[in-house]
Amino acid sequence: xxxxxxxxxxxxxxxxxxxxxxxxAKTLAEPINTARFAKAAAFVARGRDDLAKRGYAPDGKKRLxxxxxxxxxxxxxxxxxxxxRRVLKAHEDLPQGxxxxxxxxFTLEDILRLRDHFAEEGAKDREYRAWxxxxxxxxxxxxxxxxxxxxxxxxxxxxxxxxxxxxYKVLVIDLDSQGSMTSIxxxxxxxxxxxxxxxxxxxxxxxxxxxxxxxxxxGQPLFPFDETLTEALEVSPRNLVQKTxxxxxxxxxxxxxxxxxxxxxxxxRMQLKSWALWDSLxxxxxxxxxxxxxxxxxxxxxxxxxxxxxxxxxAADILLVPLGASFLEFDSTGRFFDMIYSTFSSIxxxxxxxxxxxxxxxxxxxxxxxxxxxxxxxxxxxxxxANVVQAYFGDFMTTYRQExxxxxxxxxxxxxxxxxxxxxxxxxxxxxxxxxxxxRTWAEVKEVILGTWWRDLQMMNASKEEG
Numbered sequence: 001x002x003x004x005x006x007x008x009x010x011x012x013x014x015x016x017x018x019x020x021x022x023x024x025a026k027t028l029a030e031p032i033n034t035a036r037f038a039k040a041a042a043f044v045a046r047g048r049d050d051l052a053k054r055g056y057a058p059d060g061k062k063r064l065x066x067x068x069x070x071x072x073x074x075x076x077x078x079x080x081x082x083x084x085r086r087v088l089k090a091h092e093d094l095p096q097g098x099x100x101x102x103x104x105x106f107t108l109e110d111i112l113r114l115r116d117h118f119a120e121e122g123a124k125d126r127e128y129r130a131w132x133x134x135x136x137x138x139x140x141x142x143x144x145x146x147x148x149x150x151x152x153x154x155x156x157x158x159x160x161x162x163x164x165x166x167x168y169k170v171l172v173i174d175l176d177s178q179g180s181m182t183s184i185x186x187x188x189x190x191x192x193x194x195x196x197x198x199x200x201x202x203x204x205x206x207x208x209x210x211x212x213x214x215x216x217x218x219g220q221p222l223f224p225f226d227e228t229l230t231e232a233l234e235v236s237p238r239n240l241v242q243k244t245x246x247x248x249x250x251x252x253x254x255x256x257x258x259x260x261x262x263x264x265x266x267x268x269r270m271q272l273k274s275w276a277l278w279d280s281l282x283x284x285x286x287x288x289x290x291x292x293x294x295x296x297x298x299x300x301x302x303x304x305x306x307x308x309x310x311x312x313x314x315a316a317d318i319l320l321v322p323l324g325a326s327f328l329e330f331d332s333t334g335r336f337f338d339m340i341y342s343t344f345s346s347i348x349x350x351x352x353x354x355x356x357x358x359x360x361x362x363x364x365x366x367x368x369x370x371x372x373x374x375x376x377x378x379x380x381x382x383x384x385x386a387n388v389v390q391a392y393f394g395d396f397m398t399t400y401r402q403e404x405x406x407x408x409x410x411x412x413x414x415x416x417x418x419x420x421x422x423x424x425x426x427x428x429x430x431x432x433x434x435x436x437x438x439x440r441t442w443a444e445v446k447e448v449i450l451g452t453w454w455r456d457l458q459m460m461n462a463s464k465e466e467g
Contacts, residue, residue, distance in 0.1 A: 237288025
């Protein structure tokens with residue numbers, strides 16, 4: 001016998017049942033025109049500025065916090081706190097720190113001076129200064145993946161800060177027109193002329209000048225040379241560099257107008273097909289002296305394999321590819337690698353066809369190392385999939401998985417890195433665990449960088465012996 005169906009209460013139904021179209025229509029505003037987007041953008045701009053300045057001082061400037069004796073001795077200089085206090089008492093010319101009692105607080109400038117002192121006077125078997133070979137250029141590290149939300153900017157920012165805390169002189173170049181890295185580092189960028197755009201324009205202008213000399217000698221009409229290109233020739237890469245609140249991190253920032261490069265570059269390339277557009281950033285780093293000015297250069301790329309990302313990849317010695325431990329991000333990263341292959345092999349094929357015809361040696365792109373890095377890792381939920389990702393990517397993968405912690409989330413809300421966050425805002429164990437996730441990532445990346453420097457050094461010394 002079939003019983004009567006029980007009556008259903010509307011409250012028990014899923015929310016997508018019984019929607020009244022007439023009532024839904026009343027909730028709508030008038031149709032949206034293009035001007036409404038400008039109004040929304042203005043609101044967001046104000047909100048972005050307000051949120052970005054949460055970590056700023058009352059005078060509107062971003063400043064790096066001080067570091068306690070405990071942090072200095074645990075993370076930055078391998079000395080016992082009691083020994084540090086004895087050294088400071090014996091050398092009044094050294095930075096003494098601020099505060100009363102046993103715990104003092106030091107600026108990063110203070111810590112760098114203390115590192116130098118211990119490197120000269122301390123125990124010979126301890127590493128007070130991070131290793132850096134003489135006579136070799138900076139290592140360029142690009143952080144890239146064309147999937148958004150994988151942690152590119154936070155990874156690049158924390159690696160730059162880790163390197164700075166290690167004593168290296170760092171340049172960060174923001175290639176993403178969203179400018180998130182620029183906000184984290186407190187940069188101000190008025191327009192595209194304070195981004196890498198003029199460097200790309202300058203590279204094109206120099207190539208166009210050379211081509212016009214050839215055309216003039218052959219009696220051919222010259223390519224037009226507009227105001228943008230004329231102005232770009234006056235731009236020096238060093239002029240675009242701005243200081244940050246970190247004493248040893250400088251920045252070339254980004255803002256929305258940088259995206260114009262993605263439209264302008266192909267127009268220039270169409271006019272001058274011999275222009276190697278992918279070398280623009282690399283040429284700027286070389287010719288502008290930036291590879292000699294810094295120890296490490298970190299490139300934060302947009303979430304697309306456009307012309308800016310292609311320039312970053314071509315300029316990089318080391319490529320880091322962040323991804324989450326999910327199927328979609330694994331799949332997207334595989335496609336990213338495939339696009340790198342198809343893009344750069346196509347460039348090589350086209351260039352080498354011309355070079356062979358001209359009797360010139362062939363060119364090829366080459367990277368010192370590539371590492372995929374799992375970010376935002378939740379061991380309780382994602383270990384099995386992360387193991388699969390590790391198995392398929394093999395030696396492309398870092399062994400450490402960057403775990404997500406509450407501390408990382410809170411630092412992000414303050415538009416800051418975890419190294420900029422005062423550990424007194426947390427339980428100390430929480431701080432240690434939160435910091436460890438980036439310390440261990442830096443340890444693996446640093447090992448790759450030092451290994452490639454060492455390999456370069458051996459090659460340089462062998463070349464000198466042969467010479």
